[in-house]
Amino acid sequence: MKSSPEWRKSTRSTGGTSGECVELASLEGSVGIRDSKNPQNPHLTVGMEAMSNLFIRVKTGELDL
Template sequence: MTVWRKSSHSGVGGTSECVELARLPNAVGLRDSKVPESGHLALTPEAFTALLAQVKRDELPR
């Protein structure tokens, strides 16, 4: 069974941006907690670490 947990940086309330993470076999899963039935993105641990570093450096397009 996959256990999803809400990011500690997600906001509170219905209009907030909510991200959930899960440990998957050989991957990290990411999904929108407001619409979990829409699927998820699976990243290798290395790709997830790189994505997180880009987020922290505010390098992603808006």
Template sequence: MKTTDLLSAHWRKSSHSGGASGQCVEVAETAALIGVRDSKDPQAGHLTMDRAAFADLLVQVKGGALDL
């Protein structure tokens, strides 16, 4: 997977990210890849995964498996 595929991608933030906590992520997608990055520091880099891995991540997040 090439991370350069996401350099020109459109990054978007959830409409639920309007809270005062500032803990937001942005997501971008290409035909094969999903990228996730910190909206407060987009220049710091991003995580890249395929669609199946992203779907698994969403299941874990929504199920509370990753709550700290």
């Protein structure tokens, strides 16, 4: 029996009532991404390598976020 994913929110999340957070979960060979204010809605699934590349691009300032 497969257990439910453990969804995590960043410790840097505002934590207030703004609700502007995403949650990540480690899935089998991928990463799940969902809106924290609507956890009952479907989530996105992204490959581990793609997620890692996104984090690298954000940290190096390559993306204008």
